[in-house]
Amino acid sequence: MAELKLIGFLCNWCSYAGADMAGTARMKQPGELRIIRLPCTGRVNPLLILKAFQQGADGVLVSGCHPGDCHYNEGNYYARRRLELLSRMLPAFGIEPERFHFTWVSASEGARWADVVTQFTRKIEAMGKMSGAEQGTPPAKASCEAGVGAPDEQTGSEDAVPA
Amino acid sequence: MSDIVSIIQRVLGEVDLVLGWTATGAGGVAAPDRFQTAAEAERAVFNATCVHNLAVHLPRLKDKTVGIVAKGCDSRSVAQLIQEREIDRDRVKVIGVHGLGGMIDVRKIWRLHGYGVPVDARIDSLFIDGREVDRKEYLRQKCLGCRDTVPVVHDKLFEAQGPPITGIAEAATVEAILPGTGLGASLTAAEAMSAAGEDESRPLSELFANMNPTERRLFWREQYSRCIRCYACREACPMCFCRDVCIMQTTDPHWTGAGVDAGEAEMMQLIRVNHLAGRCTGCGECERACPVGIPLMLLMNEQNQVIEDLFGYRAGTDPEARPPLLTFDIKGDSRSEK
Numbered sequence: 495m496a497e498l499k500l501i502g503f504l505c506n507w508c509s510y511a512g513a514d515m516a517g518t519a520r521m522k523q524p525g526e527l528r529i530i531r532l533p534c535t536g537r538v539n540p541l542l543i544l545k546a547f548q549q550g551a552d553g554v555l556v557s558g559c560h561p562g563d564c565h566y567n568e569g570n571y572y573a574r575r576r577l578e579l580l581s582r583m584l585p586a587f588g589i590e591p592e593r594f595h596f597t598w599v600s601a602s603e604g605a606r607w608a609d610v611v612t613q614f615t616r617k618i619e620a621m622g623k624m625s626g627a628e629q630g631t632p633p634a635k636a637s638c639e640a641g642v643g644a645p646d647e648q649t650g651s652e653d654a655v656p657a
Numbered sequence: 658m659s660d661i662v663s664i665i666q667r668v669l670g671e672v673d674l675v676l677g678w679t680a681t682g683a684g685g686v687a688a689p690d691r692f693q694t695a696a697e698a699e700r701a702v703f704n705a706t707c708v709h710n711l712a713v714h715l716p717r718l719k720d721k722t723v724g725i726v727a728k729g730c731d732s733r734s735v736a737q738l739i740q741e742r743e744i745d746r747d748r749v750k751v752i753g754v755h756g757l758g759g760m761i762d763v764r765k766i767w768r769l770h771g772y773g774v775p776v777d778a779r780i781d782s783l784f785i786d787g788r789e790v791d792r793k794e795y796l797r798q799k800c801l802g803c804r805d806t807v808p809v810v811h812d813k814l815f816e817a818q819g820p821p822i823t824g825i826a827e828a829a830t831v832e833a834i835l836p837g838t839g840l841g842a843s844l845t846a847a848e849a850m851s852a853a854g855e856d857e858s859r860p861l862s863e864l865f866a867n868m869n870p871t872e873r874r875l876f877w878r879e880q881y882s883r884c885i886r887c888y889a890c891r892e893a894c895p896m897c898f899c900r901d902v903c904i905m906q907t908t909d910p911h912w913t914g915a916g917v918d919a920g921e922a923e924m925m926q927l928i929r930v931n932h933l934a935g936r937c938t939g940c941g942e943c944e945r946a947c948p949v950g951i952p953l954m955l956l957m958n959e960q961n962q963v964i965e966d967l968f969g970y971r972a973g974t975d976p977e978a979r980p981p982l983l984t985f986d987i988k989g990d991s992r993s994e995k
Contacts (some may be wrong), residue, residue, distance in 0.1 A: 541912065544927045548920065561991065571985035578990070579934060579963060579982070586959040587927065588874030625871050 498618055500527040500553045501546045502611075505535050505570075508600045513611075515604030523608045524615040527555065530631040534558065536569025538647075547589050553618035556596040557610065563600060570598070593618060631656035661703040661726070664815055668750050670722040675724035675752075676711040677701045683773040686763045689714075703754065703815065705761040705778035708797065710734055710940045712980045715744045716898040724750040726756060726815070730807035733938035733973030736809045740976045741936070743898060746810075753811025758792075759800035759820025764949040766795055780819040798860075798940045799954070809974055866954050877923060883949040884922035890929065892951055893946035896936045897929070904928060930956050935964055935982045939972035 535558030712734035783792035968981035
């Protein structure tokens with residue numbers, strides 16, 4: 495199987511430090527996850543996650559400070575709402591919601607980080623690569639005739655706009 | 658029925674112009690128009706082909722006082738624009754249309770009877786080429802489940818006195834497999850059905866609901882491969898008002914490239930869905946405007962439903978409400994904590 499592409503968006507203050515701790519403590523953890531450091535989970539535009547999937551990621555992990563511990567006091571509260579909405583929308587976009595995971599890991603939880611990464615990687619390994627996920631190179635554009643009925647008629651004056 | 662012309666003429670005494678409709682479309686269907694004088698307002702009509710959401714023009718007319726004829730669904734867009742401080746409530750006079758019996762999908766008529774056939778679409782009856790037909794069979798898909806028959810904001814009410822909408826949803830099955838818009842959508846629907854392996858009589862939304870994520874991914878890929886990047890979805894949307902700085906067209910940040918292909922089109926729609934989270938009032942103009950019949954409302958409706966489930970919020974129902982994604986609930990939001 496081709497190598498999995500897993501992307502992790504980590505907050506600078508908690509999870510990135512936690513992952514760092516797991517590394518310096520030489521805890522064993524799988525290496526597929528590519529970590530991107532952000533100032534806060536509140537910075538995680540849901541489009542970052544969708545773009546990652548669209549460009550061929552097989553799984554996306556977001557991790558930040560525990561609720562109540564945000565360096566900016568409330569960034570992760572906003573993130574929690576946005577990411578909850580996103581995870582519920584993923585099936586409609588055609589992405590298995592299990593491929594997305596968001597969680598909280600503090601700077602002192604190196605062991606928890608290793609655990610989160612291991613479980614997430616195992617889960618995506620079990621699911622395999624995203625089928626039809628050659629998103630990086632979308633198929634050649636289907637011919638114009640494919641879906642367009644009578645284009646001249648469709649743009650009739652029904653849609654005329656007041657000048 | 659009270660007279661739309663006299664109502665508009667009265668409102669013209671208080672505003673610079675009124676947005677409404679004239680019967681100047683193909684075969685006499687309604688087309689949007691603007692009236693600045695009582696004489697111009699003589700042309701105004703209101704019938705069951707007045708489908709357009711005229712609220713889309715309000716953000717571009719900020720320097721004027723504007724009157725607008727708004728159906729229940731359109732009034733939610735007006736309310737949402739007020740909530741977002743995009744328009745000033747004092748500078749807009751809303752002529753709310755009350756008691757509609759659902760609007761007519763003229764594309765459905767054109768598909769079955771030919772483009773430009775004379776249409777007389779009254780509020781309570783429908784004549785095509787002089788013959789009366791069952792109007793229930795030509796109603797717009799989105800009108801069937803209407804929850805907004807009473808305008809949210811209005812200064813004047815126009816009583817349309819149409820038939821009640823309740824109970825007609827089951828009757829309207831003709832062409833219900835299509836999302837109600839693009840003439841070319843039948844090919845798409847067939848593909849969708851082969852993907853879902855189901856029969857033809859079920860609505861696309863139902864087929865979509867029964868697809869698994871992989872099937873949906875392929876379904877969207879096929880749909881988006883028809884996108885010609887005309888941006889009609891964005892232009893028709895009353896909530897897409899950052900015209901000059903839309904990130905679908907900027908190179909910094911570079912969310913989408915300049916290519917016309919399924920991947921870029923998908924990203925465009927992901928951007929739109931995202932930016933309309935908690936803002937989309939479900940008016941359906943993006944889907945109606947799409948010249949290649951991509952069923953965009955499958956995504957928008959889904960998101961609106963999720964937001965209603967999660968936060969109990971419907972955009973454009975209260976101009977004073979706090980948008981759900983601009984706030985949080987420390988205790989209540991922890992339901993999904995792992």
